[in-house]
Amino acid sequence: MNDNIIVTRLLVVALALVMFGVGLSLSRQDFTRLLKHPKAVAIALALQIIFLPLACYGLIVGLNVPQLFAVGMMLLAASPGGISANLFSHLFGGNVAMNISLTAINTVLSIVTLPLISNWAINTFAKTGQVVPLQTGKVVEVIVIVLVPVLIGMWVRSWKPGFAARSEKPMKIFSAVVLAVVAIGALVKEWQALTTSFASVGPAVVAFNVLSLLAGYYLSRVAGLDKPISTAISYEIGIHNSTLAIFIALAVLNNFQLALPAAIYSVSMYVTATLFGLLVLRRR
Numbered sequence: 661m662n663d664n665i666i667v668t669r670l671l672v673v674a675l676a677l678v679m680f681g682v683g684l685s686l687s688r689q690d691f692t693r694l695l696k697h698p699k700a701v702a703i704a705l706a707l708q709i710i711f712l713p714l715a716c717y718g719l720i721v722g723l724n725v726p727q728l729f730a731v732g733m734m735l736l737a738a739s740p741g742g743i744s745a746n747l748f749s750h751l752f753g754g755n756v757a758m759n760i761s762l763t764a765i766n767t768v769l770s771i772v773t774l775p776l777i778s779n780w781a782i783n784t785f786a787k788t789g790q791v792v793p794l795q796t797g798k799v800v801e802v803i804v805i806v807l808v809p810v811l812i813g814m815w816v817r818s819w820k821p822g823f824a825a826r827s828e829k830p831m832k833i834f835s836a837v838v839l840a841v842v843a844i845g846a847l848v849k850e851w852q853a854l855t856t857s858f859a860s861v862g863p864a865v866v867a868f869n870v871l872s873l874l875a876g877y878y879l880s881r882v883a884g885l886d887k888p889i890s891t892a893i894s895y896e897i898g899i900h901n902s903t904l905a906i907f908i909a910l911a912v913l914n915n916f917q918l919a920l921p922a923a924i925y926s927v928s929m930y931v932t933a934t935l936f937g938l939l940v941l942r943r944r
Contacts, residue, residue, distance in 0.1 A: 675907045676809045679767075681831030682743060683813015684824045686764050693761045703883055704762050704893045707876055709769070712737045712897060713777055715871055719864050720785075727785045729861040732921035733868065734781035735905045738774045739922075740766035744929070745899035752937035754891035762896045767810060770904075771803050778908065805907070857920060865924045866932065873898035873936045891941055899933055902926035 694701045716737035720730045741763050749759045817824035876894030885893070902922040909918035 672805060672907070672911055675903055676805055677831075677834065678743065678903055679805070679807075679809035680813040681828075681834065682763065682767065683810040683815075684817050684831055685746075685760055685828050686810065686814050687817060688814075693757060694765060697758065697889065699883070700758065700880070700885055700889050700893065701762070701765070703880055703885065704876075704896060705765070705769070707879065707893070707897045708740070708766055709773055711875060711879075712872060715875070716868055719868055719871070723864045723867070725864050726857075726860050728915065728917040729857065729864075729921055730785040731778075731781045732905070732909060732918040733861070733864060734785075735774075735778055735908055735918060736865075736900055736902060736922050736925055737868070738770065738777035739900045739902065739905045740770040741896040742899050742901040742903070744933075745895040748899060748933045748937060749892050749895045752891055752895075752941040753888060754895055755888040756892070758889055758892040759896055762892070766896070767901075768807070771807055774904075774908070857917075858924070861921050862924055862928075865921050866928050869898065869925060869929050869932045870936070872900075873932065874940075877936075877940065887941075894936075895933065898936070899929055900925065902929070 713734065716733050719725070720733060725733060741759070743763075745763065746756055746759045748754075750756050813824075873894050876897040877890050880890035880893045881887070900922075902925050905922035906919045906926070909915055909922065
């Protein structure tokens with residue numbers, strides 16, 4: 661069997677399991693809790709849906725990022741917050757309940773926003789036909805692989821809350837391992853391509869990560885939100901689900917170059933998120 665087919669299938673299974681783990685940590689109360697913080701939710705969603713794509717586009721243009729990497733970066737910007745956001749928020753004093761709630765709503769919204777932003781990026785940056793835009797069938801595929809496991813996880817939590825509670829921590833560890841394996845696997849498999857192209861996209865990826873973290877925190881503080889909620893928003897929009905972006909690039913769009921920004925991001929974000937927490941949050 662072709663190696664790429666095997667990798668793609670493993671990626672599909674891994675992403676589905678990660679999304680199932682997200683579902684195990686969610687309940688209907690996570691959605692209703694958002695009603696108690698309308699201002700925080702409005703700011704977080706505005707940053708996720710409007711600010712991040714615009715900021716990413718500005719970096720792409722300003723740093724003259726090559727076309728295919730530009731599409732890959734927009735895929736990353738359109739991806740919702742990752743599970744690691746909850747961990748970092750917990751470590752640095754964020755409102756983890758808000759993180760969980762925002763992850764829930766962002767994951768659902770990404771089913772609509774991710775295909776829209778992805779197709780816009782493909783039509784804007786990859787006009788030469790290197791990448792075929794997401795068709796209806798592919799969008800349905802993404803919905804099935806992302807939303808269905810989340811719903812199953814939520815159902816398991818409501819049916820077997822004890823099992824869900826016991827499984828939540830192991831699933832988070834598993835998700836972090838999956839993220840690392842996917843990223844390292846992609847880097848090792850195409851190490852030469854990565855080293856050749858890092859100068860073209862690496863600085864833009866790191867700059868996007870840092871900008872997302874800083875904007876999430878300081879714009880929330882300027883808007884009058886308290887430090888724990890601002891920290892939660894910062895990590896929610898600053899730590900993306902890069903596994904999802906890699907999945908879209910490899911399994912849906914079948915283009916490794918599109919996955920490189922997310923692969924770089926999935927490694928560098930651990931460094932930037934930790935430094936951000938140490939230098940900005942704990943110092944205060």
